[in-house]
Amino acid sequence: MINFSIALSGLRVAQQAIEMIGTNISNAATEGYHRQDLTISPVANNLVGLVPLGGAEVTAVRRSMDATVEQEMVRQQTLQGAWTQQSSALKTIESILGTLDSSGLNQALGGFYQAIRELAGQADSGPLREQVVQSADTLAGQFRTVSGFLANLEDHLTFEAGEQVRKINDLTSQIAALNRDIADASNRGGSPNLLLDRRDQAIQELAGLADIAVEGRNDPSGQVSIVAWGIAVVTHTYSTNLEASLVDDQKLGIGVEGSGFFQDHFRGGSLGEVLALKNEALPGIRGGLDTLARQVMTSFNQQHAQGVGQDGPFTELTGVPKDDGAIAGWGDGVTAGDFYVRVTDASDGSVTRSRIHVTPAADTLATVAARIDALTGLSATVNDGTLSVRADHGFTFDFLPAPDAEPTTQSITGTARAAVSGAYTGAANQGFSFRAVGGGEVGVSSGLHLEVRAGDGNLVKTLNVGLGYAAGDPLDAGDGLWVSLTRGTLNAGDAFTVEALSNADTSGFLAAAGLNTFFSGSSAMDMMVRPEYLSQSRRLACSQTPGGMDNGNIARLSALADAPRGALGHQTPVEFFSRFLTGVGQSVSTTGAKLENAQDVMQQLNIQRDRISGVDVNQEAAKLLVFERMYQGLAKFLDTENQSLKYLMDMT
């Protein structure tokens, strides 16, 4: 009956082969499926003479795969996961920052400075004042919107990290379970190929989420271990869950669940990129945005504080809430310096300018308030951290840099007296000194001159105040300052000084404390136009004279648009934002290119993998024909054998 055995073995092989072809075709579209091929070997059942006779048997079911390609796919999957995550987030950020022509932050910033520039041309124009206020409100709103979106994105990334950790934990659990099933199948002598495919698919998916290393692919048990960022997340049949959490400094960290220890520097895979975005990229972008917002606010406020609106000097000003500790702790960039308060007595029009020195390390809001309070005609209080300055009845105050009508110091032994007028146009604060040369009667004596020296001691001008000078006529002392002398005498060496201010607040205190400031807030998130300006644009401090009708301050405010600032990398605000926006665009472009590259590589690997492991239905159909014919042949063989035996039986 040896011949029946031969046929039977062949039929069994053909049957298995047809089933395997069916399995392959069934999974032709299954992602991650590796084509399976049978290894068929001859079996010698008997020797007829010296000729071995026998059938065939399936000695192995082999997965068609290339380990190198598979490993590279895992690596590329990690990269692709990272770039996909980064590209998606950056594109979202870019879209909220606006296109080049939309009404985004770029347009709002440019529109704000443009409105100021136009107002500088018509400082008394109500509609243009309104336009500045509205464009500032739009700008602040854009900053808040973008910053709020970025904050939401950070929250979303924290949530996303949790979701991805949950997926990782699911996958590692699956892989551990599949390890167990594979080992069981192998131990039972069965083929674990389908399980291996499922596990490989899970590993591939895991690689997209985390930077993993797969160990033990060649282990006889068929079990693998997986390490993610140095953490053994799968060890044969055991898995370790991960956990995502915010650490103390609000950075996002990953650690072993329940360990309480988190690391924020993991990179690779989409989760690694979530960490990178949350811990580095987004804070960087928000930091840039906050820097820009602070610079726009601070520079505007510092200049605005030194002007007056159409109503002129103030009777009352209220600041913004501040810490009650040392000013240095405010973080508003207040430096050691001075600010100047001018108090006008309405009864006689006299103006007294007082200098108040601020030492941020030693001073608090209360100590500065006390100094203001000590000035005649003013009272200053601090309530709930907010500084309020109020003028006594019959007094007004301002922080204008306008020169005092009288020299700062006078050392004149003669009978003439000096007076100052004009508006200082120099770039820096400095004290001009005037000294009489010659001596004699003003407007009468020949050779009576005044030497004018700048703060550095250099001679600026020599003015004739003797014969030829009409007492009381203003003389151009340079940089917008004019001096005049009353009739009388000057002795040689008589002198006086004039403190010329370009900046009436070198400390930055006024802007930080919110006295006569336009914007409130300390970052892009809380940047606002103070409500009093939204309702009364006439309060916009365009002027640098008490009359409130000149454009001195708005002209200086308009110059801010073209002023590079150190904190902005020596760029103007518009330039900074252009670079900021194109920087984000560059990141989007670069990440997009990397992602496309990773996708291309992945596609090539997929093609290569499909060449090796994919199912070609035509190929399987051809094989099917072979095994069908084999089956038919063996059936014929059996029939022949059966017929032969029947003939034999019939003979008996």
Place this chain on the structure above:
Amino acid sequence: MSGLSAIYDITMMTLLRQGRDMARLMEQGAGGLRVIRASDDPADAYAILNYQAQAASLAAYGKNIDQVSQQLTQASGVLQSFTDGLSRIQQLASQGASGTYSQDQRTAIAEEIDSQLETLVSQANGQYMGRSLFAGSSAGRAAYEVDRQGGRIVDVRYVGSLQANRVPIAPGVEQSPELVGARVFASDSRQAPAFDGTTGLRAGAGTSSIRGDAWLTVSHDTTTYGGTTGIAAGAGSAGGDTIVGDSHVLRLDATAHTVALDDGTVVAFGAGSTNLELRNAAGEVAYVDLSSLDGALTGQATVQIHATAKASLDDGATCTVLDFSANQAVRDGRTGQVLYVDSSGLQRIGVEPVKVPGTYDLFRSLVNIRDLLLNSRNLSPRQQADQLNQSLPELKEVTAGVTTAMTTVGGRLQAMDRLKQSLEDLSGSAGDQAAALQDVDVAQLAIDLSRNQTFYQMTLASTSKLLSLSLLDYLTQ
């Protein structure tokens, strides 16, 4: 031939990419822009943003130039009206100064000048869009305020600012849209004061600060008599003496009891002559008290007289006793300004017309000319004609000032026209550069779109062909 998965993967990836490319081309075509987001072309996007910012900045400067130009054009028109008005006033003043007109006719001329003055003050307070043209940086208020008496303007005071706003009209370039009336309608090239009266006063050595025209009133102060003759000033001396200086003498004949002032009429006196009026040949008067004449005196005697004077620039409100020195300051109590006088040659009291060339104020000159025509100081016809004639150069001086201002404004307008053209060129260039970088090349876009469409169709066709070719089809036959 790879498996179905490979074909599927390639097809999906290719279709996805081609679809994305076509969507992008369509977006570019719809908006007409090649660079929409910064990521489309970061380097070009940066350049585009810079060009856009530059164009916007230049556009804002352009608006400022328009604003300043329009305001200056308005001011220029007003100045033109001023020169027309001043031309007419010069004509009227010349007629009034000719001496051929009666006072009534001069009064009629004065009325017309007064009317012109009202018009000019009104024009000097002209506004452009609510902003004063000639008030400097105090553009929100009138440039001039007037004082009136009996409805007539008696003074015109500049109340604007001496500073002008500086409007940015280009990077680093500023221009003033308004003019400072105090500089446009007043001269500032002070010369030595000219005294036109008969008092004998002259300009002192010091530099006077009074401006324009002034009337220096010199009046008698005190009279004292030399020696120990017992002669004293009479009761009427303080208000009635008209002699000043040391050049006068009293010629006394104690024996004949007669007395004469200088070479004047000889008058008899007696013990009761306490306030004897003496008049010299020039008509100058001295009141003397001879009641205490020294009885020991006999015969003829010549008594030296010392008569002091005081001077006032504000019609007696503030007086300065003259000390007969070469340089003495006389202060105007209303303005604080001073006039340095040389009183060493003072001879008589009177009203001294003083003119300070190079310091004239247009409106005060007109007030002065009108008042001269009205003869509000009761000048003699000759004095009136002289003063009017001497006022004509004032008019020329202030007219020249206005003409100069017109020229300056015209120069500014021309410069701004050129600047605006330049800015428009720059702005256009920046806009063109931005558009060149940002705008889509329509022809290229059409080609790209067509090519992508073809590839898309090819992908679909080849995939369809490949997937339709199957051995199974043949097996089933």
